Each structure stands twice: as structure tokens, then as C-alpha cells.
Amino acid sequence: xxxxxxxxxxxxxxxxxxxxxxxxxxxxxxxxxxxxxxxxxxxxxxxxxxxxxxxxxxxxxxxxxxxxxxxxxxxxxxxxxxxxxxxxxxxxxxxxxxxxxxxxxxxxxxxxxxxxxxxxxxxxxxxxxxxxxxxxxxxxxxxxxxxxxxx
Amino acid sequence: xxxxxxxxxxxxxxxxxxxxxxxxxxxxxxxxxxxxxxxxxxxxxxxxxxxxxxxxxxxxxxxxxxxxxxxxxxxxxxxxxxxxxxxxxxxxxxxxxxxxxxxxxxxxxxxxxxxxxxxxxxxxxxxxxxxxxxxxxxxxxxxxxxx
Numbered sequence: 001x002x003x004x005x006x007x008x009x010x011x012x013x014x015x016x017x018x019x020x021x022x023x024x025x026x027x028x029x030x031x032x033x034x035x036x037x038x039x040x041x042x043x044x045x046x047x048x049x050x051x052x053x054x055x056x057x058x059x060x061x062x063x064x065x066x067x068x069x070x071x072x073x074x075x076x077x078x079x080x081x082x083x084x085x086x087x088x089x090x091x092x093x094x095x096x097x098x099x100x101x102x103x104x105x106x107x108x109x110x111x112x113x114x115x116x117x118x119x120x121x122x123x124x125x126x127x128x129x130x131x132x133x134x135x136x137x138x139x140x141x142x143x144x145x146x147x148x149x150x151x
Numbered sequence: 152x153x154x155x156x157x158x159x160x161x162x163x164x165x166x167x168x169x170x171x172x173x174x175x176x177x178x179x180x181x182x183x184x185x186x187x188x189x190x191x192x193x194x195x196x197x198x199x200x201x202x203x204x205x206x207x208x209x210x211x212x213x214x215x216x217x218x219x220x221x222x223x224x225x226x227x228x229x230x231x232x233x234x235x236x237x238x239x240x241x242x243x244x245x246x247x248x249x250x251x252x253x254x255x256x257x258x259x260x261x262x263x264x265x266x267x268x269x270x271x272x273x274x275x276x277x278x279x280x281x282x283x284x285x286x287x288x289x290x291x292x293x294x295x296x297x298x
Binding site: 027028029030031033034036037099100 | 165166167202205234235236239
């Protein structure tokens with residue numbers, strides 16, 4: 001079936017199977033592989049996107065549920081050729097090891113700062129609690145979020 | 152003496168154009184070639200774990216204008232990691248452009264390099280792929296027209 005939605009500000013359509021996840025549609029139908037496919041059960045957060053401004057695991061959202069809605073992926077965070085401040089902070093602090101979890105953390109951190117400009121460490125911890133880093137690079141990730149909040 | 156050339160085509164796909172050599176998707180061919188190496192490592196599912204390059208990047212690589220960031224000893228990327236990140240798990244090759252033919256050789260997985268005597272994944276089965284220049288250019292033009 002054909003689904004129409006807005007992805008990163010652009011109206012797009014995709015032919016999807018009824019049971020297909022938004023994650024699959026983004027990666028395999030729309031050429032947006034930034035959202036990563038890891039656990040596929042909402043445990044790791046590597047597929048995090050914003051759906052109408054709310055942070056969701058795109059592996060747990062059916063593509064058809066996104067019909068008519070607004071989706072922002074990690075590819076859509078940069079504006080006018082400039083990285084989002086969270087992306088810049090991740091690069092500046094070296095908050096990346098293997099990098100697989102990074103897009104999800106970046107989207108989650110951007111969402112946090114959108115709603116809370118000066119989060120405490122506990123608030124950062126809570127906001128990122130749905131994202132797993134198997135390299136256990138959390139210290140640098142926290143440092144990046146603190147830096148982004150200050151910038 | 153006439154020689155048999157290999158055939159090259161690019162089939163459209165949302166993730167990027169599939170490279171098809173002699174009627175078989177290169178990713179599928181690599182799944183066969185890499186399987187013994189991947190099984191040896193205890194991870195058979197990583198055999199053929201590739202994704203097409205975005206069309207613009209592939210075109211640049213095929214026409215001798217590769218992205219400088221992702222060059223490996225004169226080789227260019229043909230396929231990327233199935234996570235979608237360039238530079239993560241690239242499959243690369245040397246591309247020689249001659250007047251009448253184009254040759255792909257020196258196939259290599261960047262994290263299982265040929266320079267590693269114990270851990271290299273080898274692609275001897277692929278040999279050299281030799282494409283007739285006119286056919287190669289036509290395939291690349293069709294790819295460019297669709298991109």
C-alpha cells in the first residue's frame with residue numbers, strides 16, 4: 001500500500017507492506033539509512049526518530065501509522081549545511097566508538113535539548129535511558145550532551 | 152582472438168543502484184565467496200553484508216572521481232556496510248580504465264585486508280572482471296541518467 005508522509009520536511013511517498021516498520025521504510029524504501037537497525041524490539045534506541053516531534057523507536061512504529069505525519073530522522077537534524085549542535089558536540093568530544101548507536105543518541109539528545117535547554121545529569125540520564133551503547137561509551141556521550149546544552 | 156567480456160548493469164533500488172555482474176547481483180556473489188571466511192570466524196551471517204552505495208557516490212567512483220575520504224591504496228568503494236555508513240565495512244576494488252576495456256581487480260574487504268596473512272578474506276574466485284569499454288560506458292550513462 002502507498003503511504004504519504006513528510007520526512008525531514010519533504011513530502012514523500014512509499015509503497016510498503018502492511019506490517020512493515022517505519023524503520024524498514026526509511027532505510028530500504030526511502031534511502032535513509034541513518035536510523036540503525038539493531039534490536040528491532042524497541043530496546044536499544046538505535047532507530048530513534050521524531051514522529052510529530054515525539055521521540056519514538058521507528059522499529060516499533062508501522063510505516064502505515066506514519067501516514068500523514070511528520071518524521072525527522074538523524075539525516076534531517078542538520079540545517080543549511082550546518083550540523084546540529086548535538087552532532088557538533090559528539091564530534092568535538094569524540095563521543096563515538098563503533099558509531100552504530102550514535103544516530104539514535106543524537107536524535108534522543110536533540111529531542112531532550114528541544115524540551116529542556118539546561119538538563120541536569122539525572123535528566124540527561126533519564127532522557128538517554130532508552131539508548132544502549134554496547135561499546136559502553138556513555139561518559140563521552142554525556143559529555144557531548146552537556147557541551148551541546150552549553151552551546 | 153576474441154575474448155569474452157564480463158557484463159555490467161545497475162538495477163534501481165531505493166537504497167542505491169545494485170551492481171549486477173554477469174547477471175548476478177554483486178552482493179549475492181559476495182555472499183557466496185565470503186561465506187567460508189565468515190563461517191571460519193563463527194559469523195556466517197556477515198558474508199555479503201553489504202548495501203549499495205548512493206548513486207552519486209557510485210558514479211564518482213566508477214568514473215575515476217572518487218570521494219577522497221574513502222580511498223584505499225588506490226582502490227575505490229563498490230559497496231558499503233549494510234548499516235548504511237560509508238567507511239564502515241567497505242568492499243573495494245582497483246578500477247583500471249583502458250581505451251577499449253575497463254578492468255576491476257584487487258577486490259578487498261577493508262577490515263579483512265589482503266595484507267593480513269591470517270585474517271584476509273580473499274576474492275580470487277572473482278578473478279579480474281573485464282568489461283568492454285563501450286558497454287561499461289553505456290551502463291554508467293544509464294546509471295547517471297536515472298540518478
